[in-house]
Amino acid sequence: MSALEGGGGGTLSEIYQSARRQLLRTRDGLEKLERLEYTAASGMDSPELSFSIKKDITQIQSLCVEMDRLWRSIAAKSQRDLWKRKVEQVAEEADSMKQSLDKYFLRNQKRMMEAKERAELLGRASGDSAHILRIFDDEAQAMNSVRNSSRMLEEASATGEAILFKYSEQRDRLKRAQRKALDVLNTVGLSNSVLKLIERRHRVDNWIKYAGMILTIVVVFFFVRWVR
The missing domain is CATH 1.20.58 (Methane Monooxygenase Hydroxylase; Chain G, domain 1)
Incomplete structure (x- = not known):
C-alpha cells in the first residue's frame, strides 16, 4: 500500500x-x-x-x-x-x-x-404581582414628590439668599452715603444737635433694616416648612 x-x-x-x-x-x-x-x-x-x-x-x-x-x-x-x-x-x-x-x-x-x-x-x-406593581407605583410617586419638594426648597433658598444679598448691598450704600453726608456736614460746620439727629435717624434705619431681614428669614422658614 x-x-x-x-x-x-x-x-x-x-x-x-x-x-x-x-x-x-x-x-x-x-x-x-x-x-x-x-x-x-x-x-x-x-x-x-x-x-x-x-x-x-x-x-x-x-x-x-x-x-x-x-x-x-x-x-x-x-x-x-x-x-x-x-x-x-x-x-x-x-x-x-x-x-x-x-x-x-x-x-x-x-x-x-x-x-x-x-x-x-x-x-x-x-x-x-398586582400588589408588587402597586408598590412600585407608590414608590415612583413618592420619588417624584421628593424631587419636586427638593426643587421648591432650592428655589426658596435661592430667593432668600438673593434678598439678603440685596439688603447687604443697600447697607453698604447707606454707610457710604452716611460717611459722605457726615463729611459734608463737618465741612460746613453744622451743630452737634443736627449730627446727633442724623445719628438717631441712622440707628432707626438700622432697626428697620434688621427687622426687614428677620421678617424675610421668618417668611422663608415658614415657606420651607409648608413645602415639606
Whole structure:
C-alpha cells in the first residue's frame, strides 16, 4: 500500500479534501446556529442542527488522526513537512469549531436554567404581582414628590439668599452715603444737635433694616416648612 493511501480507502489528498469539505459545512452550520440563537427573541435552540455539527466535528477529528498517520509515512521531507502543516491546520480549525459548539451548549444550558427559574418565580409570585406593581407605583410617586419638594426648597433658598444679598448691598450704600453726608456736614460746620439727629435717624434705619431681614428669614422658614 502506498504511503499516501489510508487503511480505510482513499489517498491522503482525498481524505484531506473530504475533511476540508466537512469543515466548510460545519462552519456554515455554526453560523446558522448562531443566527438562530441571537436573532430569536429568547434564543432558539436547534437540537438537530447542533447534533449534526457535533457529528461532523467528530468525523473531521477522526480524519485528522488518519491523515496524521499517513503524512508520517511520506519519504520526502519537503512533502512530509507540507502535509504536516496542512493536517495541523485542519485539526486546529476542528478544535476551534468544537470550542465554539461547546460554548453554544453552555449558553443554551444557561438559558434553559434561567427560563426555568423565571417560570418558578412567576409561578410563586403570580398571586402577588398586582400588589408588587402597586408598590412600585407608590414608590415612583413618592420619588417624584421628593424631587419636586427638593426643587421648591432650592428655589426658596435661592430667593432668600438673593434678598439678603440685596439688603447687604443697600447697607453698604447707606454707610457710604452716611460717611459722605457726615463729611459734608463737618465741612460746613453744622451743630452737634443736627449730627446727633442724623445719628438717631441712622440707628432707626438700622432697626428697620434688621427687622426687614428677620421678617424675610421668618417668611422663608415658614415657606420651607409648608413645602415639606
